[in-house]
Amino acid sequence: MKNFTLHNPTKIIFGKGQIATLSNELSKDKKILLTYGLGSIKKNGVYDQIIKALNGYTIFEFGGIEPNPKLEQLVDAIPIIKKHNIDFLLAAGGGSVIDGTKFIAAAAYFEGDPWEIMTNDPSPIKSALPIGCVLTLPAAGSEMNCGMVISKKAYPDKLGSGHDLLYPKFSILDPTVTYDLPPKQIANGIVDTFVHVIEQYLTYPADAAIQDRFAEGILLTLIDIAPKVFADLHNYNFRANLMWSATCALNDLIGVGVPNDWATHRLGHEITARFGLDHAESLAIVLPSLLNVKREQKRGKLLQYSERVWNIKYGTDDEKIDKAIFHTKDFFQTIGVKTRFRDYGINADAVPDLLKQLEIHGLTSLGEHGDIDLKQSEQIYLGCL
Amino acid sequence: MKNFTLHNPTKIIFGKGQIATLSNELSKDKKILLTYGLGSIKKNGVYDQIIKALNGYTIFEFGGIEPNPKLEQLVDAIPIIKKHNIDFLLAAGGGSVIDGTKFIAAAAYFEGDPWEIMTNDPSPIKSALPIGCVLTLPAAGSEMNCGMVISKKAYPDKLGSGHDLLYPKFSILDPTVTYDLPPKQIANGIVDTFVHVIEQYLTYPADAAIQDRFAEGILLTLIDIAPKVFADLHNYNFRANLMWSATCALNDLIGVGVPNDWATHRLGHEITARFGLDHAESLAIVLPSLLNVKREQKRGKLLQYSERVWNIKYGTDDEKIDKAIFHTKDFFQTIGVKTRFRDYGINADAVPDLLKQLEIHGLTSLGEHGDIDLKQSEQIYLGCL
Numbered sequence: 001m002k003n004f005t006l007h008n009p010t011k012i013i014f015g016k017g018q019i020a021t022l023s024n025e026l027s028k029d030k031k032i033l034l035t036y037g038l039g040s041i042k043k044n045g046v047y048d049q050i051i052k053a054l055n056g057y058t059i060f061e062f063g064g065i066e067p068n069p070k071l072e073q074l075v076d077a078i079p080i081i082k083k084h085n086i087d088f089l090l091a092a093g094g095g096s097v098i099d100g101t102k103f104i105a106a107a108a109y110f111e112g113d114p115w116e117i118m119t120n121d122p123s124p125i126k127s128a129l130p131i132g133c134v135l136t137l138p139a140a141g142s143e144m145n146c147g148m149v150i151s152k153k154a155y156p157d158k159l160g161s162g163h164d165l166l167y168p169k170f171s172i173l174d175p176t177v178t179y180d181l182p183p184k185q186i187a188n189g190i191v192d193t194f195v196h197v198i199e200q201y202l203t204y205p206a207d208a209a210i211q212d213r214f215a216e217g218i219l220l221t222l223i224d225i226a227p228k229v230f231a232d233l234h235n236y237n238f239r240a241n242l243m244w245s246a247t248c249a250l251n252d253l254i255g256v257g258v259p260n261d262w263a264t265h266r267l268g269h270e271i272t273a274r275f276g277l278d279h280a281e282s283l284a285i286v287l288p289s290l291l292n293v294k295r296e297q298k299r300g301k302l303l304q305y306s307e308r309v310w311n312i313k314y315g316t317d318d319e320k321i322d323k324a325i326f327h328t329k330d331f332f333q334t335i336g337v338k339t340r341f342r343d344y345g346i347n348a349d350a351v352p353d354l355l356k357q358l359e360i361h362g363l364t365s366l367g368e369h370g371d372i373d374l375k376q377s378e379q380i381y382l383g384c385l
Numbered sequence: 386m387k388n389f390t391l392h393n394p395t396k397i398i399f400g401k402g403q404i405a406t407l408s409n410e411l412s413k414d415k416k417i418l419l420t421y422g423l424g425s426i427k428k429n430g431v432y433d434q435i436i437k438a439l440n441g442y443t444i445f446e447f448g449g450i451e452p453n454p455k456l457e458q459l460v461d462a463i464p465i466i467k468k469h470n471i472d473f474l475l476a477a478g479g480g481s482v483i484d485g486t487k488f489i490a491a492a493a494y495f496e497g498d499p500w501e502i503m504t505n506d507p508s509p510i511k512s513a514l515p516i517g518c519v520l521t522l523p524a525a526g527s528e529m530n531c532g533m534v535i536s537k538k539a540y541p542d543k544l545g546s547g548h549d550l551l552y553p554k555f556s557i558l559d560p561t562v563t564y565d566l567p568p569k570q571i572a573n574g575i576v577d578t579f580v581h582v583i584e585q586y587l588t589y590p591a592d593a594a595i596q597d598r599f600a601e602g603i604l605l606t607l608i609d610i611a612p613k614v615f616a617d618l619h620n621y622n623f624r625a626n627l628m629w630s631a632t633c634a635l636n637d638l639i640g641v642g643v644p645n646d647w648a649t650h651r652l653g654h655e656i657t658a659r660f661g662l663d664h665a666e667s668l669a670i671v672l673p674s675l676l677n678v679k680r681e682q683k684r685g686k687l688l689q690y691s692e693r694v695w696n697i698k699y700g701t702d703d704e705k706i707d708k709a710i711f712h713t714k715d716f717f718q719t720i721g722v723k724t725r726f727r728d729y730g731i732n733a734d735a736v737p738d739l740l741k742q743l744e745i746h747g748l749t750s751l752g753e754h755g756d757i758d759l760k761q762s763e764q765i766y767l768g769c770l
Contacts, residue, residue: 001399001400001621001622001625001626001629002400003399003400003401003402003403004397004399004400005396005397005398005399006396006397006399007394007395007396007397007555008393009392009394010392011390011391011392012389012390012391012392013390014386014388014389014390014391014641014642015386015387015388015389015642016388017388018388170392207622207625207626208625208626208629209606209609209610209626209630210602210603210606210626210629210630210633213598213599213601213602213603213605213606214598214599214602216598216602217595217598217599217601217602218595218598220598221594221595221598224594225594236386237386237592240386240592240593240642241386241592241593241594241595244386244593244595244642245594245595248595253638256399257399257400257625257629
């Protein structure tokens with residue numbers, strides 16, 4: 001096991017009816033900016049629940065945050081924050097809203113070009129407004145970590161960054177608010193969660209037994225629950241397990257002390273930036289090809305994955321790996337997320353452009369070994385066709 | 386899944402050589418009271434590492450904290466704290482030292498009889514000194530939770546309590562400092578960790594898939610690692626996995642959203658209070674008998690445990706449960722922890738006394754259903770003979 005630091009100070013408030021407890025987490029003197037997306041919270045009752053819970057509080061609003069939240073839009077929140085001396089950001093939504101709100105929290109009093117928050121490493125931020133979350137979509141895991149992924153309208157940029165100051169102070173997770181999500185979003189959330197786990201788990205053996213077992217536990221849970229969720233959309237326990245899976249997939253726990261990959265995300269971000277595919281759609285395309293291309297370097301873990309997650313016991317090692325990749329792909333397809341470029345009308349002509357973007361973003365040594373150069377990325381993209 | 390709140394602010398600093406980073410966690414103006422046990426930290430180098438890491442700091446000492454730390458001894462730290470205006474407690478040791486230090490942190494400025502901290506529910510404490518830990522013995526999990534178990538010399542009292550204020554600010558976990566632990570303490574730590582998991586897992590099915598998988602993951606890890614640790618006492622990865630298992634077994638994660646039992650601990654504490662058995666020794670005696678007596682109420686989870694943890698696939702349900710209990714007992718015995726009263730020369734005459742203590746402590750409705758009354762406790766104790 002590698003040395004690690006684990007410090008996740010986010011308070012999780014989980015369960016039915018928990019939005020009503022919001023006022024326990026916020027003192028009345030706070031000036032709150034409520035941030036949200038394209039309006040689903042006004043249809044599913046979350047907005048009303050928040051306003052009711054915060055009756056008597058000073059609340060301003062910043063709505064309209066888009067999926068793959070964009071710098072150009074997010075910075076519009078800054079003058080509102082300054083004008084009204086906002087001192088708390090309350091994000092109500094899924095990963096895009098929460099990530100966007102983290103960016104606003106970091107950018108509000110950042111001196112310099114806010115895009116540096118995403119491009120500079122280490123993160124240049126020195127302070128951030130505190131944020132809280134009311135989660136409406138289990139997928140990104142942003143409600144219990146300090147990371148964010150932000151895009152730029154002006155150019156196909158989609159970059160990830162993070163800072164300890166960006167852990168939410170609290171996140172409220174009420175599974176009932178997810179009942180009326182479109183099945184497509186549920187499926188995307190499952191794929192996103194699955195791939196988050198894989199990025200931290202499916203690297204090379206690192207003698208981290210607990211992290212491995214926890215990762216496998218989340219994968220087994222997703223595989224078990226996914227068909228049930230779609231068969232019974234208002235089942236509380238299925239939704240609760242799905243919601244908690246998504247959070248635990250990316251709350252640091254399974255990623256500490258082990259090598260991390262994240263190449264699937266990096267390669268996927270370029271697809272989203274270029275072609276506008278949903279985040280999960282891009283991941284479902286890249287992952288199977290990446291596992292195939294990297295099968296030698298990932299052999300030990302691929303075999304463990306095939307046995308412990310897919311219960312594959314027979315065949316040669318390569319057959320087991322083939323089966324594990326097949327099952328992974330099949331799992332995504334079964335819940336309705338496609339796994340090929342061709343499913344979206346993307347052909348080989350796209351690959352040079354995607355490689356160029358990777359180069360511009362300096363993403364030329366990806367993966368747990370840093371050995372996914374542009375040549376290997378090309379192989380992986382070509383395997384997605 | 387039940388509603389829950391999860392908020393664990395402890396920072397974990399894990400790995401080889403991490404004690405040297407202590408000064409990153411403490412500002413130089415802190416007046417520190419270093420607390421420890423019976424002197425093992427002076428033999429295994431931990432004391433020297435701490436003193437070296439905190440060169441230039443103002444450090445006072447309070448050593449000699451005994452296993453099953455006692456009120457009468459712990460309160461002796463209070464005048465030292467007041468005299469020197471101590472503002473940080475640094476516990477170097479295992480669960481007893483950390484629990485004792487939590488008690489000191491709570492008692493230092495507590496108004497009233499400090500024993501009320503243990504007996505009153507909810508906890509009467511309003512403040513506590515901040516504490517940090519350097520863990521030397523993986524077992525109790527106290528390094529990443531807010532609980533403590535304290536005894537009284539004057540009478541066979543051993544009680545548990547806790548408060549959010551008692552989460553350590555940080556805990557340093559360096560597996561190499563555990564290399565020279567006596568095998569008996571390693572074995573006790575494994576049993577303690579195993580039973581911590583069981584108390585939160587083996588109740589009744591509550592549709593908490595992630596908590597179940599995580600709990601099973603820790604149990605599988607312990608079963609896998611235990612023989613290896615004893616066969617290769619200085620193997621870093623075995624020790625690291627053992628240490629991290631112990632912490633994850635009791636850092637809230639597997640216990641939220643599910644019913645909790647803790648009857649084995651309650652019944653075990655009375656045995657320790659009365660006969661001085663090690664904590665783990667008492668648990669290894671009580672658990673198999675408790676599982677047997679409560680097999681109807683625990684049937685669903687016992688079957689899940691038998692299949693997922695012990696890989697038992699054949700037989701009637703009752704045969705599977707019998708096998709699971711047998712394997713549990715056998716696991717404890719294999720690593721050298723005995724599972725019968727008779728192994729310690731305790732006979733049936735002891736039972737009335739133990740029941741009387743339970744009654745005095747108001748422990749007459751134990752377990753996840755609160756249905757373990759004195760009659761059932763008697764059955765369980767008699768099953769331990």
